[in-house]
Amino acid sequence: MDKIETVLTKQRKTFKDYRHLVITVTKEVCIVNIIKGRLYADKKTMNPIYEPYPTKQEAVDRLTELADELKSKGFTEEPRDVLFQIPEKEIYVFDKAKWHYEGDFPQGLDTKQAFVPTGMFITWVIKNDLVSKRSRKEDRAEIELVKQNATLLPPLELFNWM
Numbered sequence: 001m002d003k004i005e006t007v008l009t010k011q012r013k014t015f016k017d018y019r020h021l022v023i024t025v026t027k028e029v030c031i032v033n034i035i036k037g038r039l040y041a042d043k044k045t046m047n048p049i050y051e052p053y054p055t056k057q058e059a060v061d062r063l064t065e066l067a068d069e070l071k072s073k074g075f076t077e078e079p080r081d082v083l084f085q086i087p088e089k090e091i092y093v094f095d096k097a098k099w100h101y102e103g104d105f106p107q108g109l110d111t112k113q114a115f116v117p118t119g120m121f122i123t124w125v126i127k128n129d130l131v132s133k134r135s136r137k138e139d140r141a142e143i144e145l146v147k148q149n150a151t152l153l154p155p156l157e158l159f160n161w162m
Contacts, residue, residue: 004022004023004025004059004060004063005020005021005022005023005080006020006021006063006067006077007019007020007021007077007078007079007080007082007083008021008067008070008071008075008076008077008078009039009075009076009078009082010070010073010074010075010076012038014040015038015039015040016038016039016082017036017037017038017075018035018036018037018038018039018082018083019034019035019036019066019070019075020033020034020035020037020046020080020083021033021034021035021063021066021067022035023056023059023060023063025056025059029052029053029054030052030053030054030055030056030058030059031050031051031052031053031059032050032051032052032053032059032062032063032066033048033049033050034048034049034050034051034066035047035048036048036049039082039083039086040086041086042086043086044083044086095117095118095121097111097114097115097118098114100113100114100117122146123146126143126146126147127146127147131143
């Protein structure tokens with residue numbers, strides 16, 4: 001798989017607009033990834049869109065067309081590293097146990113049950129080596145326990161599924 005890419009930015013008052021243009025070439029298709037975003041002092045936003053093309057040349061032509069259009073609007077080409085100079089800060093919450101036990105939660109079921117879906121997901125993430133670098137460092141001992149199928153929680157019989 002080949003990659004062709006360019007990064008273009010335009011300085012604004014409090015942020016930089018950027019476009020990260022990447023061509024991903026596979027056996028079946030060539031994809032132009034157009035990632036639009038803003039670089040602030042403490043965070044980065046991104047909004048990707050994807051355009052498939054049957055040939056590499058068509059994808060290269062589209063990337064060149066986009067780059068020329070952006071340059072005509074005041075964007076300048078920069079090294080790819082500009083996208084990775086912002087410290088990792090944003091944290092997303094996908095699930096909280098209290099969303100379950102404070103909602104329509106079966107009466108008589110232990111509130112610990114609300115933690116089970118997230119625990120299953122985290123176990124899957126760990127066992128598929130999808131853990132972030134930071135977590136690998138900070139949670140090394142716990143991650144190793146999960147990989148060894150050791151339990152960090154009370155025995156499974158405490159978790160009533162029905």
